[in-house]
Amino acid sequence: MRRILIIGGGAAGFFGAINLAKSCPDYRITILEKSNTVLGKVKISGGGRCNVTHSCFEPKELVKFYPRGGKELLGAFYNFQPLNTIKWFEERGVELKTEEDGRMFPISNSSQTIIDCFTAELEKYEVKVRLKSGVNSLERIGSKWFVDINDERLEADDIIVAAGSSSKIWKLLKSLGHRIVEPVPSLFTFNIADQKIHDLAGLSIANVKVKMKNKKSFTTGPLLFTHWGLSAPAILKLSSTEAPLLNELDYKFGIIIDFIPEVNEEAISERLMDVQRSSTKNIYNHNTFDFPKRFWNYLLSEAEVPEDRIWPELRKAEKSSLISSLKRMEYQVNGKSTFKEEFVTAGGVSLKEVNFKTMESKKASGLYFAGEVINIDGYTGGFNFQAAWTTSYLAASAISKKV
Numbered sequence: 001m002r003r004i005l006i007i008g009g010g011a012a013g014f015f016g017a018i019n020l021a022k023s024c025p026d027y028r029i030t031i032l033e034k035s036n037t038v039l040g041k042v043k044i045s046g047g048g049r050c051n052v053t054h055s056c057f058e059p060k061e062l063v064k065f066y067p068r069g070g071k072e073l074l075g076a077f078y079n080f081q082p083l084n085t086i087k088w089f090e091e092r093g094v095e096l097k098t099e100e101d102g103r104m105f106p107i108s109n110s111s112q113t114i115i116d117c118f119t120a121e122l123e124k125y126e127v128k129v130r131l132k133s134g135v136n137s138l139e140r141i142g143s144k145w146f147v148d149i150n151d152e153r154l155e156a157d158d159i160i161v162a163a164g165s166s167s168k169i170w171k172l173l174k175s176l177g178h179r180i181v182e183p184v185p186s187l188f189t190f191n192i193a194d195q196k197i198h199d200l201a202g203l204s205i206a207n208v209k210v211k212m213k214n215k216k217s218f219t220t221g222p223l224l225f226t227h228w229g230l231s232a233p234a235i236l237k238l239s240s241t242e243a244p245l246l247n248e249l250d251y252k253f254g255i256i257i258d259f260i261p262e263v264n265e266e267a268i269s270e271r272l273m274d275v276q277r278s279s280t281k282n283i284y285n286h287n288t289f290d291f292p293k294r295f296w297n298y299l300l301s302e303a304e305v306p307e308d309r310i311w312p313e314l315r316k317a318e319k320s321s322l323i324s325s326l327k328r329m330e331y332q333v334n335g336k337s338t339f340k341e342e343f344v345t346a347g348g349v350s351l352k353e354v355n356f357k358t359m360e361s362k363k364a365s366g367l368y369f370a371g372e373v374i375n376i377d378g379y380t381g382g383f384n385f386q387a388a389w390t391t392s393y394l395a396a397s398a399i400s401k402k403v
């Protein structure tokens, strides 16, 4: 009888255990969890609703949501992608629904539904879970693995490492010869010390383009002003894409925002000229871009347009300053804040050292990786759980084919 140890009782650990137990009822599978509870992150995920996956069903499109690991996950998503996730949960009585932005949640709107599903499956297949069983050592002797927990030594044929962002486990993996890409935070909001921004708190713009100063690559999406700076997908995506660089810069850097990416400068200039010809109103009271009034007033004040200016009297310099505020507003970021307590870690086991067909280590046979322990992370929207489901599914499939 094959003995499998799974290190970590989180999303990847549970998903891997259930899939493996289903295909191999005669395997003895044990989940080792260091804390006194399992699925802690699933419980609080998605604001307690658990954003299980994202309704993006084309692997080539899906990989674009992963700043790290996208290329490597392409083949993996052809094996297990969001459609499989939906089916997997449906077969177990959990229906998922899609929100307007593509995020998928259980129809119950409760992460407890996912936890109940996992718990029932684990009981059905009699998978053992050991709490307060933090792994302290990992050793290969001959064809077996040995793991120390508390005062006990456990033996296994195969190990799935699904310990998330655990510095202890990364250290153990390093000692086995793995390269660990330096972990840094991803998915955070930007702090900007500017009262005028804070005064706009709660205001959102449907679609902006944002980039770091002196860099070409940009992200797009909704933008939210907060009482500490800027948030929402356009910012979170940039925090994720540039996570290692922003860490290097100690979160002090300049950004440039285009508040109206779908209209070019020439078209804006023409539009302003049209209003100048047709309106005699005060510029502050006649907003031609359908922006919220508060935001329009903010743009005008940043462009130093006097409050009593009427459209026909808009000066050339004021006009070009307004265009620049619309298309190239600059901000100095000074620090980061956590997004709704949601964060992931960029970094982990080097992608080069994992066989993405099986999730087995290229450095040690019988050692498999799943979830956040690997240098994979995605944008907010269900992509991180999808990576956990896919990688643990692949690891379980590969182990199930062993004799």
Ligand SMILES: Cc1cc2nc3c(=O)[nH]c(=O)nc-3n(C[C@H](O)[C@H](O)[C@H](O)COP(=O)(O)OP(=O)(O)OC[C@H]3O[C@@H](n4cnc5c(N)ncnc54)[C@H](O)[C@@H]3O)c2cc1C
Residues within 6 Å of the ligand: 007, 008, 009, 010, 011, 012, 013, 032, 033, 034, 035, 038, 039, 040, 041, 042, 044, 045, 046, 047, 050, 051, 052, 053, 133, 134, 135, 136, 162, 163, 164, 165, 166, 168, 169, 340, 341, 342, 343, 344, 370, 371, 372, 373, 381, 382, 383, 384, 385, 386, 388
């Ligand atoms: C507040 C919050 C909300 C989130 N919401 C979403 C969301 O809605 N959708 C989404 O896609 N992603 C979300 N994420 C990200 C997502 O939770 C993670 O990507 C995902 O949980 C990773 O799964 P994992 O199993 O690899 O790691 P984890 O869920 O972190 O599980 C790892 C487990 O291993 C255990 N462990 C660590 N070290 C040891 C050891 N030495 N021995 C034994 N056990 C050990 C840990 O205690 C933990 O239980 C959220 C993250 C946070 C923090």
